[in-house]
Amino acid sequence: MRAWLRPALAGALGALQTLAYVHTGAWWLPLLTIGLLARLAAGATPRAAALLGGAYGTAWVAAGTWWLFVSMHRYGGLPAWMAALAVLALAAFLSLYLAAALAAFARWRSGRPLADAGLFAALWLLAELARGLLFTGFPWVASGYAQVDGPLAAWAPWIGVYGLGAVGAFAAALPALAWPLRGLRAALPGVVLPAALLLLPALAGVPEFTRPSGTLSLTLLQGNIPQEEKFAAEHQAEALEWHLRELLAAEGDLVVAPETAIPFLPQQMPEGLWERLQDHFRAGRTAALIGVPLGDMAAGYTNSAVGFAPGVPGFYRYDKFHLVPFGEFIPFAFKWFTRMMNIPLGDFERGPLAAPSFELRGERVAPNICYEDLFGEELAARFVDPAQAPTVLANLSNIGWFGETIAIPQHLQISRLRTLELQRPMLRATNTGATVVIDHRSRVTAALAPHTRGVLKASVQGRTGNTPYAAWAGRLGLWPLVLLAALAVALAAWRRRAGP
Known part of the structure; x- marks a missing residue:
């Protein structure tokens, strides 16, 4: 040749x-x-x-x-x-x-x-x-x-x-x-x-390295907010209204909204909204996990998920650990490149690697945000202590940045591989897709069509116990x-x- x-x-x-x-x-x-x-x-x-x-x-x-x-x-x-x-x-x-x-x-x-x-x-x-x-x-x-x-x-x-x-x-x-x-x-x-x-x-x-721990009934939201509208002030009211309506109307054990489903800091939200959310879920029987930015100029900002649980004052907080270069932090010597783009780029702080889970009804739900589920060894770090290991994984994403492309089925494939490695189910609540429930054997048990607005009602079976991969990767990376x-x-x- x-x-x-x-x-x-x-x-x-x-x-x-x-x-x-x-x-x-x-x-x-x-x-x-x-x-x-x-x-x-x-x-x-x-x-x-x-x-x-x-x-x-x-x-x-x-x-x-x-x-x-x-x-x-x-x-x-x-x-x-x-x-x-x-x-x-x-x-x-x-x-x-x-x-x-x-x-x-x-x-x-x-x-x-x-x-x-x-x-x-x-x-x-x-x-x-x-x-x-x-x-x-x-x-x-x-x-x-x-x-x-x-x-x-x-x-x-x-x-x-x-x-x-x-x-x-x-x-x-x-x-x-x-x-x-x-x-x-x-x-x-x-x-x-x-x-x-x-x-x-x-x-x-x-x-079967893992065994059933319990079942949660779910509501997963997919807002399908066009990316050009998500951070535009003139469109945010309608998107916020839809998410709030579905959050407050949700039944079952847990409702999950995508990454930055509420694109405001708590102090920027309409007056009384943050308190209304906390009061609603504390007084009801449904828990919520919602993507929202947190922080302030003094402490720094985080891409986060907050959890509200029945009967629990305050809120659970998960801060994203693995940040996206150019999207959530700007690598050294590349500010010239990011200044050329008209994208609301962040300069976020990182959360802890082995973050605690969101606990409800005897289950431990471990959030991860966007492409954090590419890093199985980092998710495995949460499994070192079996008594605190997650029973369910939850991915909150917004990959509307990439349009109607192959990024969505690719990301679904990545999440499915994580369920095989860790033998844990994965919930995916996303803005444009794929919003699905995946069991511990990588099978998609419930799904919404991508690029549609909808509410997915389903259930998930939690799991306890560690796979060999979770045991060694959690400790040694x-x-x-x-x-x-x-x-x-x-x-x-x-x-x-x-x-x-």
Whole structure:
């Protein structure tokens, strides 16, 4: 193959992989594209392999997150060319991790398919961990999310999304590197081992690491407020009136409203409104969890959720821990960029990592806001003390910034993977979708159509007990995976330098 065709093919494979984040039945597609990438890199010099990784990674991230263009251009007012360039620049930067990984693979591979597949998987894991951890992390479209409906999903409560990605990379790379299979000895590791990784856990079934704790009846609100109207004074009255009407009319155990459903600080609300909310829910039988900003100029501002419970004075408060770069804080040296956009950007304070849950009727509901549910290791930090571990997770989001795009089904897929890792149900109350209830096995049990205004009435069964992933990730974060992958790479490099 001509040299210039290889990066072009790698880029096409990276873009093709992103279909699996929308069409969940296409879980096999990333395995195919990753296997072909490993085969291309195995026949390349380190420099050429880095180019392959850069092309694959850039196309992968750009095709998976092109909806960032909508927020910057349509709502931020950036010229189309500049918004497109910003998306491409972000994707190219994040692809540097994969470029470095493939260069190392080309340099240190031994020519033995089994060992090389292990090296490829370890380097793949390090590249994904780097993208998910460094510079606050941006693990959107991590390869493990594509497996939420595939056989590899059975590994999730043991090793989490990054472990899933590594197992998938190994299962994809081994047959690609062993091909053509010459004789039974080559066929055994090249075919049987990947098949076992894919099929045996699914056939054996996933243990029930958790058990039922109780049931809550729910009302989830989806206001479908157009993003251009959400913070516009002339439209806020109607949006606020709808949310208040549905909050006060809600029945059952818990009503949940999305991120910034009330886009005012308490002191900016119409006179008496904050007190009215507290009095209503304290005197009734329904609890509420509502997205609202909190704080003041002296103490700083937070993107928060407040909870009002029957018979409980005051309110519960959850402050978002993992803030969005450019949206909720401005990275160093980038104020020039944010000044160009006409978006109400915040400079928020962070809440605690292991925040307490909102307790009602014997259940512990743990909020997370917007893309915080991408960081399973951070959610797992709330599970260290089993007596205080959440029984239900609740995601309050507003991704109306990204229009009617693939961001909504992608975010749903992410939440579903979290339920597999932690074996906890997830409630999602969002502005534009996906507003759903997901059980502890990742099944969507109730849903509203995206981009519609509606009220979802459903129920959820809480769970107690910890998965292996919750136990180790809650205490150690992702360091066990980092150290395991680094050790495997160091061993491969040492063997390569030591010679046969």
